[in-house]
Amino acid sequence: MKYYLRKLVTLIITLFVVSLLAFLAFQIVPGDAAARILGTEATPESLAALRHQMGLDRPMLVQYGDWLNQFLFGDMGNSYSYTMSVKALLGPKLPITFTLTAMAFLMIVCISIPLGVWQGKHAGEASDAVTGAVGQVFMSVPSFFLGIVFTLVFGIGLKLFTQGQFIHYDQSVSGFFGYLFFPALAIALPKSAMAAKLLRASVIRELQQDYVRTARSRGRKFSSVLRVHVLRNALIPVVTFLAMTIPEIVANSIIVEQVFTIPGIGRLLLSSILASDYPVVLAIVVMLAFLVVLMNFLADVLYQRIDPRIKVR
Amino acid sequence: MKRRNWTLRIGGCVAAVMVALILLGTVWTPYDPNALAGAEKSMAPCLAHLFGTDNFGRDLFSRVLEGGRTSLLIAFCTVAIGGVCGTVIGSLTGYFGGLVDEVLMRFNDSVSAFPNILLALVCVSIFGTGKYKIILVLGVLFIPSFARIVRGEFARERSRDYVENARIMGAGPFRVMFAHILPNVKTVLLSSVAIGFNNAVLAEAGMSFLSMGVQPPDASLGRMLAEAQGSLFTMPWYALSTGCFMVLLILGFSLLGQGLQEQEREL
Numbered sequence: 001m002k003y004y005l006r007k008l009v010t011l012i013i014t015l016f017v018v019s020l021l022a023f024l025a026f027q028i029v030p031g032d033a034a035a036r037i038l039g040t041e042a043t044p045e046s047l048a049a050l051r052h053q054m055g056l057d058r059p060m061l062v063q064y065g066d067w068l069n070q071f072l073f074g075d076m077g078n079s080y081s082y083t084m085s086v087k088a089l090l091g092p093k094l095p096i097t098f099t100l101t102a103m104a105f106l107m108i109v110c111i112s113i114p115l116g117v118w119q120g121k122h123a124g125e126a127s128d129a130v131t132g133a134v135g136q137v138f139m140s141v142p143s144f145f146l147g148i149v150f151t152l153v154f155g156i157g158l159k160l161f162t163q164g165q166f167i168h169y170d171q172s173v174s175g176f177f178g179y180l181f182f183p184a185l186a187i188a189l190p191k192s193a194m195a196a197k198l199l200r201a202s203v204i205r206e207l208q209q210d211y212v213r214t215a216r217s218r219g220r221k222f223s224s225v226l227r228v229h230v231l232r233n234a235l236i237p238v239v240t241f242l243a244m245t246i247p248e249i250v251a252n253s254i255i256v257e258q259v260f261t262i263p264g265i266g267r268l269l270l271s272s273i274l275a276s277d278y279p280v281v282l283a284i285v286v287m288l289a290f291l292v293v294l295m296n297f298l299a300d301v302l303y304q305r306i307d308p309r310i311k312v313r
Numbered sequence: 314m315k316r317r318n319w320t321l322r323i324g325g326c327v328a329a330v331m332v333a334l335i336l337l338g339t340v341w342t343p344y345d346p347n348a349l350a351g352a353e354k355s356m357a358p359c360l361a362h363l364f365g366t367d368n369f370g371r372d373l374f375s376r377v378l379e380g381g382r383t384s385l386l387i388a389f390c391t392v393a394i395g396g397v398c399g400t401v402i403g404s405l406t407g408y409f410g411g412l413v414d415e416v417l418m419r420f421n422d423s424v425s426a427f428p429n430i431l432l433a434l435v436c437v438s439i440f441g442t443g444k445y446k447i448i449l450v451l452g453v454l455f456i457p458s459f460a461r462i463v464r465g466e467f468a469r470e471r472s473r474d475y476v477e478n479a480r481i482m483g484a485g486p487f488r489v490m491f492a493h494i495l496p497n498v499k500t501v502l503l504s505s506v507a508i509g510f511n512n513a514v515l516a517e518a519g520m521s522f523l524s525m526g527v528q529p530p531d532a533s534l535g536r537m538l539a540e541a542q543g544s545l546f547t548m549p550w551y552a553l554s555t556g557c558f559m560v561l562l563i564l565g566f567s568l569l570g571q572g573l574q575e576q577e578r579e580l
Contacts, residue, residue, distance in 0.1 A: 145560065
């Protein structure tokens, strides 16, 4: 219990520091909200008046406190480019990116675990060498290029989907999942290859342990030893790896959304960066940062849960 | 009998061929990468144009070599900045330890938890795009990973007998660190350089693909892929040849890095 409490305190401090850093980082960019609103007609006097009115002349830390307070209650300020609140802008896009990330993660789990175990079981055989080599190539393919290849093969060649014609979940739920299938696969394949390689090494290491020989000598079938004993131990490093890949999946989805023109958080982030729409960029960055920190926390906790041997510090 | 390290061999060969091709591209390309040829628009790959031509009749092989040069230059500078700074920081903190080490490594861990591309996007939105800014941003972002690896090695090596002996012989801390310990962590360092190279090429390609990286007139593989995507229907070879070239470059360095790691483990 004390372990979790300590981790939780560290988590809160990290979130605090990360949000402060992100907030301060966007303070150094030239041109603040007041200058954006007044545009070219700004005079030094009107600018100063508006700044005072908006509270931009207060100390930085006071502004941060204010912003954080609003952020925690769901008010992320207003977009510069659109006459909308950041919250309203993000609202419809979050479920899309979330679904894409979740699908990619599920695919990674479903591909890498059976593949890694199978490779570990057949280590040293020709089939292992061949799948290993294929995996090695997939690890080196950036997911946006994989997305382009999928568009070419499955979109243009086999006509399984039309690139650029995103189907919103309001229109058709099955169409929505169908359209997100290939983008998710493009994100998932390189990561699956990495996870499978890790699991393979882990399975090989575990198979050499004494407990495997003991279980075998007591008459258990190899497959049952593999499933019951080996897999549980072999999965430990993989689970941590999987938790840590979630931020990577989100980062990759920013690029892959661009390839498949999916109107998610990634595309919004890019267009906001290009338009210097800082409130939107700040909100997305802080949200992603929170996700990264949370996933790290989760990885730590999971690691401790599945392997009680790990010292509680 | 010693097992042959095929990962290292294949990786080394692929990386060497790709780098040699790109270096050759700096002095000689089959055609001028920017020469327009109206009669040779959108040609599929053939003997005269290995990778085909684009919609302006420019030879894609020459353009890929030029783009590869930018990617390689950026990767090289990034790894140089990250590697040198990371090695200095990692060796100092690993050797001396103490509070500074503790604080720096905590900071390091939190930075490396974030995906590179995300941090790079944040930096670009604040500082702007362009070749040199990308080098600087990626270079700084690569420091933590090098620092962490070098720190681990130095912390382990410092209690070894040879270090103790050198100290008794009267060698100062900097002599011990850089003349005695550093040569012993060479392989680890080399493998992280190769893996850093692979990550740098990936990061730069991703940024340029999103048009947040290298800006025209500088060519880059990522930018070319973004362009190629628009004409996927009419000229699929544009995207395929550019992408495959990039994959081979990344594959070479990643195998090289893994091969060096394997070798280190066997020693």
